Amino acid sequence: GVPSPAADAALLAAHALRVEVSELHRRALLGAPAPDGLDALVAWRAQRVPLQHLTGHAHFRRLDLRVGPGVFVPRPETEVLVDLALRDLARPVSERDGDADDAGPLVVDLCTGSGAIALAIAQEHPGSRVVAVELAPPAADYAAANIARAALDVELRRGDAVEACPDLEGLVDLVASNPPYVPDDAVPIDPEVRDHDPAAALYGGPEGIELPLRIAGRAATLLRPGGVLLMEHGERQGDSLLTGLAADSRWIEVTDHLDLTGRPRVVRAVRAA
Ligand SMILES: C[S@@+](CC[C@H](N)C(=O)[O-])C[C@H]1O[C@@H](n2cnc3c(N)ncnc32)[C@H](O)[C@@H]1O
Known part of the structure; x- marks a missing residue:
């Protein structure tokens, strides 16, 4: 199998x-x-123990990350979210509505797991300041180890994404998030996922979008006007997540983006003024 x-x-x-x-x-x-x-x-x-648990590491973009039991194994489809983030970060500061003296964009990765998204952005957009937030202690321990090994400018904060970073409210240029988004009763078929990815990394509420929408709400508070949210979602959740975001007047330009197999997997939304 x-x-x-x-x-x-x-x-x-x-x-x-x-x-x-x-x-x-x-x-x-x-x-x-x-x-x-x-x-x-x-x-x-x-x-069906995951290959990455047996070797102890997983490749994500240019990174070689330590992983194992207790942390979500980063997936190739999430690399698309990083591409979209880098595209937004590459826009000129004036276009990004930022301060011309900006020391570099401030990025927050909510639900960082192994640190994959945060580290990839820090590595591929030098000069960015990246804060990574993770609630589950075992996952946060892996993130801490990966950040230390990579020696990149990423600050780990242990805690709940839904109330993260009160000191950064209204200051963040980009929030990236691959939150838990599997519906509570949609238990994955693959044993590697079902039996080995932590439940806290998978399940996002009855429809799978409840926790993502709460995290998006926090992102709206953290972002400055014109700041960008990028959030991964399940391939059948595009409509419901987009509808949920579009119903919140704090978001404009809510759009969905395809993964490498052509399936809608990442929502992008801009913080209204
Ligand atoms: C799907 S995994 C994604 C991990 C990583 N971003 C990646 O793409 O590989 C979701 C992560 O969110 C964490 N998490 C779940 N609820 C959280 C919350 N309320 N606050 C912060 N992290 C949370 C889980 O522990 C897990 O590490």
């Missing part, structure tokens, strides 16, 4: 040998034996 068994086996073997996959293939061609410990790793993977 593992969707990509050959690729996963190669990654596990490379992990066991502490080499890159290219070196693994070179050794395999030379007839090297399977590494010690590979059987056990393959057995765990066959039981």
Whole structure:
């Protein structure tokens, strides 16, 4: 049932040998034996333990992040949200309505998990000041470790996104968020997700949009006029999330954006004046 068994086996073997996959293939061609410990790793993977929990790391854009039990494994589709954020941050300061003496855009990542979005923005938009907020202690511990390893300008704040950063109200240029958005009774089919991603990272309320809308409400308080919210959502939630945001007069220009497979996955909204 593992969707990509050959690729996963190669990654596990490379992990066991502490080499890159290219070196693994070179050794395999030379007839090297399977590494010690590979059987056990393959057995765990066959039981649908996530590959990233077995190797202890996940790739996200240019980052190599530490992950494991207790933290959400960052997904490729979330990289699209980072692309959209970078596009907004690249707009000239005058167009962004900011202060010409701006030291750099202020970005808040609400529900940071491993720190993936916050770190990617800090890395790919040098000069930005990024604050990352996470409530679950195990996830926040991973974020702290990833921030320390990356040595990027990201400040971690442990706490509830719904009331985060009172000192930054009205000052933030961009809020990014990949919040929990699975409806409470829509238990995921994939065992890797259902059994290994933390419940606090998945479920967003009866329709899945209740917590996202509360987090968006907090974003509206944090953003300056003209500031931008980017929020990931489930592929069937575009309409309800857009409707919820459009009903709040604090938002204008509410639009939905597609992921790399053409499905609507990221809502963008601008804070009204
Ligand atoms: C879907 S995961 C996303 C993690 C990360 N942003 C990413 O894209 O990989 C959602 C995260 O939100 C955190 N979370 C859930 N409710 C929260 C809240 N009220 N305040 C802050 N973080 C919260 C979860 O612990 C989890 O780490």
